[in-house]
Amino acid sequence: MATMVDVARRAGVSIATVSHVLNDTRPxxxxxxxxxxxxxxxxxxxxxxxxxSLVTARTRSIGLAVSAISNPYFTEILQGVEARALEDGYSLLIADPHDDPEHERKIAQLLHERRVDGMIIAPSAAPDALLSYLGKHSVPTVFLDRLVRAPADSGFRHDQVGAENTAPMTTLVTHLAERGHRRIGLVAGLPGLSTTAERITGYRHGLAHAGLPYDERLVVHGESRAETAEPATHRLLSLAARPTALVTANNAMTIGALRALRTRGLTVPDDLALCCFDDFSWADLFTPRLTAIAQPSREIGARAVGLLLERLAEPGRESRTVRLPAAFVHRTSCGCPDSSPRPERHEG
Incomplete structure (x- = not known):
């Protein structure tokens, strides 16, 4: 097995020079x-x-803590994180906090004890214990997707990156209102998450823009999961004046809502129009094809790594929050006609 001495001899340089090249410790x-x-x-x-790592005090590893790694949205974020990390010579240690505040603090401690250089975390709805640990130990951290605010007196400086939420949700509601819908239901996410609050705000802005009143009975919380979104959707559909259109606030809850509609024998968009936040690879394969907001998930992951590397290079700089635009993907579940190109037919 070759050694650093062998490399130095082959290159005609000193062992120290080989070390500087490997560790970037000197030009x-x-x-x-x-x-x-x-x-x-x-x-x-x-x-x-x-x-x-003993020489540089760096392990060139990053801790990634993201709940519901099986969710296609977070899977794509993971792909963005991994690609950028590998490009810069970093490995990943990955953990799932399961949106549990105490568990996520323990995971942060575990990753810290593994001497990761920094962490990228999608925080829970109650991240106080997490923030306390990270601040106490001055762990370089980037929050992604779900944004948080550390206590002003904590001195903890972190960065964060996520997609725009309010304006894209407003776009979905406005579009449904323009289609003539006056009772638009919302299956919102887990209370306490910044994404949930911002998307509810966008929903209310869309109603106001269309001159529609806000009715709290038309907003239910699906807790950001399919299994809880299904009964939440049933509650909306059980209203005496049920909604004629529905917006789901993430892709997992879209699945739960579709299950509830199927159970009741309702079809989209004939019986109820549907728009969703989060596009995913098979949204275009549903019948009807799902009108959705597409978040730049891979870019969010890559930008998180970039922010973390900047923080490692300059620990004392001011905190940064990066917002990335989301795209409106217009398909047919909203009740609009299908304008996608049809494949040509060839006579045999």
Missing amino acids: VSPGTRQAVLDAIDELGYTPNTLAR
Whole structure:
């Protein structure tokens, strides 16, 4: 097995120079750097990551804590995180906090004890214990999707990135109102999450824009999960004056709502129009095809890594919050005609 000494001999440089190239601890001329990299490639040298971490006080690892990793939205975020992390030479330690405040604090402690260089977290609806731990130990952190505000006196500086929520939800409600709907129901997410609050705000803005009154009976909480969105949708459909259109606030709750509609023998959009927040790969395969808001999930993941690397390079800088635009994907579940191109027919 090749050693650092072998690499130094092949490249014609000192062992210290090889170390500087591997650890980025001191500038090395481009020609010398390339000679070292060529020697590493030729010899098949594999750096000792543990030894390197002892020298640099960095493990080049990132802790990622995201609930419901099986959710396609978070799966795509994970893909964005992983691709950017690997590009910059970082590995990932991944954990699922299950949206449980105490469990997420324990996960943060576990990742911290594994000496990750920093963490990327989608926080729960009650992240006080998490914020306390991260602040106490000055852990470089980026929050994604669900944004939080640390106590002003904590001194904890973190960054965060997520999609726009309010305006896109307003777009969905306005679109349904323009289709003639006057009773528009909302299956909202888990209370306490910033995404839930912002999407409810967008829903109310859409009603106001259309001159429609807000009726609290038309808003139910599906807790951001399919299994709880299903009974929540049944509650809406049991109203004496049930909604003629429905907006679901994430992709998991869309599945729960569709199950409830199927149970009642209702079809979309003939019996009830449907729009959803979160596009996903098979939304275009449903009949009808789902009108949705598409979040830039992979970009959110990649930007989270970028923000974390900036924080590692400059720990004392001011906190940053990045908002990325979401896109309105117009299909047919809202009741609009299908304008997608039809495949050509060829006579045999």
